[in-house]
Amino acid sequence: MDVGFLGLRIMGKAMALNLLRSGFRVTVWNRTLSKCQGLVELGASMGETPAAVVSKSKYTIAMLADPIAALSVVFEKGGVLEQICEGKGYIDMSTVDADTSLKINEAITNKGGKFLEAPVSGSKKPAEDGQLIILAAGEKELYDAAIPAFDVLGKKSFFLGSVGNGANMKLVVNMVMGSMMNALSEGLSLAGSSGLSQQTFLDILDLGAIANPMFKLKGPAMIQSSYPPAFPLKHQQKDMRLALALGDENAVSMPVAAAANEAFKKARSLGLGDLDFSAVHEIVKVAGSSGEAK
């Protein structure tokens, strides 16, 4: 099966490599073309432009940095639009907002092409292991055709209906994640200030009904005030803002998410936006022991 692949940053490179290893014939492109070299050595073809990739491939997958990159690759000179046509499909797995997806969808379908948004849940490690969770929405026929590729890239894929639903589902999941991160941070802070061992608190959480991989991964680092950015706080806060805006459209009252969002904003205001989103702990945790007037 022939597939194009646009974007070879950390995630994209791992994904394209997995497709190659599973027997797909892959034509790759990256804005810095030299990044294609490693994959070419392993058997991939290279396209000079996104359009060149699309012309050679029945289906083209994109994994780009952000909405601006996602739009450029489609609309710029040498972009996807120049070659997309009936019989061809375009699958954007980048994390973008619903509006961006809808714009790309309109342009692609106007040319007769099929479009699928398919953002993923999971970062570097799951991408390498083919263990992503794929949230696809758009053209069902294209989704069905892409299943062999999705089976390689992810442990599970979902078809969520019309374009925009993939982006929105990701927002809802990230909103819950952001509230939970604050819940953990408050728990750690309360445990510490009450004279309980924070590590023991984490150990107990990990044995009970609310045990989850995020607490296990982030908790010990938070005790150490260590926040290497896996998911930057400013992106988490942006997702919470967008989720709250989505809720506003339908008058969904979400006071816990709203409180969590304000905590992330406070963290941003203190210059923590580029750290991991667990750095919200810096504004939740109790300041040093001195000076407290009970």
Add this chain to the structure above:
Amino acid sequence: MDVGFLGLRIMGKAMALNLLRSGFRVTVWNRTLSKCQGLVELGASMGETPAAVVSKSKYTIAMLADPIAALSVVFEKGGVLEQICEGKGYIDMSTVDADTSLKINEAITNKGGKFLEAPVSGSKKPAEDGQLIILAAGEKELYDAAIPAFDVLGKKSFFLGSVGNGANMKLVVNMVMGSMMNALSEGLSLAGSSGLSQQTFLDILDLGAIANPMFKLKGPAMIQSSYPPAFPLKHQQKDMRLALALGDENAVSMPVAAAANEAFKKARSLGLGDLDFSAVHEIVKVAGSSGEAK
């Protein structure tokens, strides 16, 4: 090894049975003595009063309904205090507040006895399976002596330091749980109102970094508005109130827990206090489709 056991309601009965089956010689007591019958048939002895049990046992474990029952069993006529003395230990595994534990601790130690509070995390099923999580605090020597019993009753026990720490640790865990329940409820509400499948949302959560047994268990029931009380909402709200009060003592600001607490209070005000704590979803979820003025 000889051990006394006070309180044979659902949890206590299962726990005493496990001890018996593991070779402990168990002397049981229950306020309604007839409830001892089943265990006696399986080899347990029976005491007529808590004092009678204590007189026969080096260590006595209690598993009682609430702080009032926990205090009665110790202080009333025929209570634990009448026979506790140097060389004997008393282990209260009931869920009570720190103040109650401290009162019992003072009375027991004044008589020369050793005391341990040891509330558990887990309900009926883990009690039956010997899979409780035991949060012990008080006399370390007694904790060490009780390990053989704890190994039968739980999958893991923790020694948390001085009396009160067991109760407080439970509050902190339950506070995080309450915030998470609200986070889930808000996510379900937003998913539903945004035209996404709530079940698919749960499926996606269950594959990712925040997957946890509580979401898996409660989520589908919440979609069905089904809230059979495993942990009553009024108890969850009480624990959040106590956790916030604990935080207040040390000026720990916990806005997410505070917002979650207000949601539980709203649910209580609507008469949902006796349902499961997941019934907070009734006040979070969006009302029927009609009448919304955007």
Add this chain to the structure above:
Amino acid sequence: MDVGFLGLRIMGKAMALNLLRSGFRVTVWNRTLSKCQGLVELGASMGETPAAVVSKSKYTIAMLADPIAALSVVFEKGGVLEQICEGKGYIDMSTVDADTSLKINEAITNKGGKFLEAPVSGSKKPAEDGQLIILAAGEKELYDAAIPAFDVLGKKSFFLGSVGNGANMKLVVNMVMGSMMNALSEGLSLAGSSGLSQQTFLDILDLGAIANPMFKLKGPAMIQSSYPPAFPLKHQQKDMRLALALGDENAVSMPVAAAANEAFKKARSLGLGDLDFSAVHEIVKVAGSSGEAK
């Protein structure tokens, strides 16, 4: 002094009348031209279109229903743009968002005209009494020229700097107002549920450091569950959303406003959006006396 006036709904009509009575020569226009009749009888001229009004007037004031109307009057056929030119000024006193103001500003100034946004604080009665508060921003020269008119229309006018600042200042004021309305509603609810007289509570508030006209006006009506729409709840909630979005841009954490916003959203979700914003009390106040499980 010659002045044009566009829009003769309740507010606009009262304002144009005040100008007329103070000796201004006023040329009026309204989409339903028949509404001009009353003012014409009192000495006003009439223009057939906004453009016709502008052609006759050195300064034209607009008081329109919403952003859509504000844009139409400028950009449509026969609109302000057709006649605005160097030497003429356009003052939009409608309540619109900063983006709408910026669009109108750009179009007017491209034609050589001067622009001022000048939203007001105050509704029907202050408009009739010439007691509005005017929040002007844009061309300072035009502001200075408009002072004689502003002195007639309002008790006080402010020049706030560049276009957009008038709209934003209104958002900030309304945000504080929305939080205060929730504070009042919570206070009323707590007083009532604690067995205190709600009216006495209002009387006490009115004598102290936080006494304010809004509490005095809305409080007694809230006790009666009476919410005739002076400022519709859906508009208040929209302003809070926009204020929070404004804060988001600069990472201003505002947890109290966020909590108030969620309460307004809850009220909207229950179909209360067209009532007065004090109707948030319906979701704050405690439900009937029955069924509470303490």
Add this chain to the structure above:
Amino acid sequence: MDVGFLGLRIMGKAMALNLLRSGFRVTVWNRTLSKCQGLVELGASMGETPAAVVSKSKYTIAMLADPIAALSVVFEKGGVLEQICEGKGYIDMSTVDADTSLKINEAITNKGGKFLEAPVSGSKKPAEDGQLIILAAGEKELYDAAIPAFDVLGKKSFFLGSVGNGANMKLVVNMVMGSMMNALSEGLSLAGSSGLSQQTFLDILDLGAIANPMFKLKGPAMIQSSYPPAFPLKHQQKDMRLALALGDENAVSMPVAAAANEAFKKARSLGLGDLDFSAVHEIVKVAGSSGEAK
């Protein structure tokens, strides 16, 4: 009319002086007796103990620092209880919690005396000017008898029913005040970060429907980061905690007050508890300009 007066700190001294000037025969006591000197020179009598004052006076008023002082003066050796009896009344105008009032009430009435709690709203200046607001609750007959004194001390007195209602009414008022202080602080922060003049924002607030003396007094000081303690933040936070606890008893959900309380707690945790409660602005306002990652 004869009246006793216990407690001559700032407030009490001003109040006793007003009574003296209005023709009351006043017998005073203060723990540091030398503080009685000034009033004695102006015509007051002095009692050596609270009991001595009560023995000479039909009605005794107390104005003490806190619940501990209020209890001491009644229960200690030489305290009020030794002389209170049928035909005598005791009016405690100190700010204490409902529990303290109830304890004093029980002791006084057991001796046949009449009791009134009568906390006040207002601080030094209103005390000097006889402009306090008096929130009385307890024995109605005693309230009626005390009206001549209340007319001297305050601009308005309220009879609120049974003992405890005075304390609770004060909590509700202070809760609303605390939420409003946060609303103001957030508004100031948003105005500043949006490039608006904070002083102009205050000027506009002061002309509108939410104008109130507190905003007028505290707003300009907050811009200057000046927080001389009129009402210490730790006391405001304590009142909010108690008000929320009062609400908890009846399941009153108050998310805005809860969010405000968490902000005050954050301020306390940073050592601001002894400053004025407006110092919550220190944790709301946006940190310096550097380092923000938008």
